[in-house]
Amino acid sequence: MSFQFTEEQIKRYSRHIILPEVGGKGQQKLLQSKVLVIGAGGLGSPSLYYLAAAGVGTIGIVDFDVVDFSNLQRQILHNTERVGMPKVLSAKQTLEALNPDVKIITYNQKINKDNVLDIIKDYDIVLDGSDNFPTRFLINDACYFLGKPLVSAAILRFEGQLTTFDYRDKENTPCYRCLFPEPPPPGLVPSCQEAGLLGVVGGIMGTLQANEALKLILEIGEPLVGRLLVFDALTTEFNTVKLRKDKKCPLCGENPTVKELIEYDQSCDIHF
Amino acid sequence: MENIKIDRELDLKGEVCPFTFVKSKLILEQMAEGEVLKVILDYKPSVENVPKSMREEGQEVLQVNQIGDNLWEVIVRKVR
Ligand SMILES: [Zn+2]
Numbered sequence: 001m002s003f004q005f006t007e008e009q010i011k012r013y014s015r016h017i018i019l020p021e022v023g024g025k026g027q028q029k030l031l032q033s034k035v036l037v038i039g040a041g042g043l044g045s046p047s048l049y050y051l052a053a054a055g056v057g058t059i060g061i062v063d064f065d066v067v068d069f070s071n072l073q074r075q076i077l078h079n080t081e082r083v084g085m086p087k088v089l090s091a092k093q094t095l096e097a098l099n100p101d102v103k104i105i106t107y108n109q110k111i112n113k114d115n116v117l118d119i120i121k122d123y124d125i126v127l128d129g130s131d132n133f134p135t136r137f138l139i140n141d142a143c144y145f146l147g148k149p150l151v152s153a154a155i156l157r158f159e160g161q162l163t164t165f166d167y168r169d170k171e172n173t174p175c176y177r178c179l180f181p182e183p184p185p186p187g188l189v190p191s192c193q194e195a196g197l198l199g200v201v202g203g204i205m206g207t208l209q210a211n212e213a214l215k216l217i218l219e220i221g222e223p224l225v226g227r228l229l230v231f232d233a234l235t236t237e238f239n240t241v242k243l244r245k246d247k248k249c250p251l252c253g254e255n256p257t258v259k260e261l262i263e264y265d266q267s268c269d270i271h272f
Numbered sequence: 273m274e275n276i277k278i279d280r281e282l283d284l285k286g287e288v289c290p291f292t293f294v295k296s297k298l299i300l301e302q303m304a305e306g307e308v309l310k311v312i313l314d315y316k317p318s319v320e321n322v323p324k325s326m327r328e329e330g331q332e333v334l335q336v337n338q339i340g341d342n343l344w345e346v347i348v349r350k351v352r
Contacts, residue, residue, distance in 0.1 A: 003298060010295065011291070018294060018325075023301055024298045
């Protein structure tokens with residue numbers, strides 16, 4: 001094994017290198033890894049920030065939105081001067097200023113069934129920080145078909161949820177559709193105006209997504225597979241619920257009905 | 273002083289903690305098990321910290337010697 005760290009890299013990553021579980025070997029793995037983050041918003045901001053700081057060598061960012069004043073309460077990659085700028089460009093600027101080691105690839109487009117496989121296929125891990133069910137199902141199914149680990153998080157009001165689906169091992173991981181077989185009917189999800197959110201909940205859950213990704217890359221610890229972590233900001237409590245693989249799951253069950261990518265209708269077109 | 277075969281030598285004069293350990297560790301990671309690294313230090317706190325951290329990582333610290341005015345050597349065998 002050999003490393004070629006520059007003086008600057010030795011200083012930058014010294015706190016990683018000191019850890020017996022990481023070392024130069026682990027840092028090298030991080031620099032060679034490729035992570036895709038869907039959404040440069042409330043979840044993507046902290047996850048992207050920490051992935052870039054950690055020296056994840058290639059980071060892809062998918063988002064078709066532009067920075068809006070209403071984002072700035074939680075989307076810490078962006079700032080007031082960047083209102084109106086595509087989020088992927090704002091994110092790229094912030095992350096490149098933080099760590100020039102990281103190659104940032106931007107996808108300023110809406111993810112759909114025609115581009116999703118092509119975007120995902122070159123990455124080692126996918127982080128879903130999207131804000132709507134159609135995208136979540138599409139990302140999930142695409143990661144399942146391609147056998148990519150998916151770290152999924154969701155936030156609403158004072159609550160956050162997180163789980164990891166390791167689709168490299170389909171036999172032993174429940175999938176997103178084991179949890180939610182189909183997108184909920186539009187009436188059941190809160191309307192956009194009702195969807196309040198304490199900004200820090202995104203910060204906490206997005207940071208935990210980055211933690212899951214780093215563990216997967218470093219092959220240390222226990223990934224959050226088969227477990228759903230639920231965070232309540234009001235009580236500051238974390239609870240873990242066991243997830244089971246559903247034999248009747250339309251995607252990973254014994255008689256799957258979902259055999260190709262499906263684009264569901266967007267029930268709400270305001271983006272968070 | 274026992275004669276030890278040194279496989280690699282690292283001059284860390286001018287370096288301070290924690291980089292004395294970080295740089296020693298990076299070299300040791302690239303060596304084979306059983307090989308011996310000699311580190312030259314001129315920063316006094318590192319003379320305690322480098323051997324301590326090396327032991328915590330499970331490496332074998334063979335010797336710590338003062339070899340001059342404000343100059344030390346730490347000799348470590350890679351165990352794992
Ligand atoms: Zn399933």
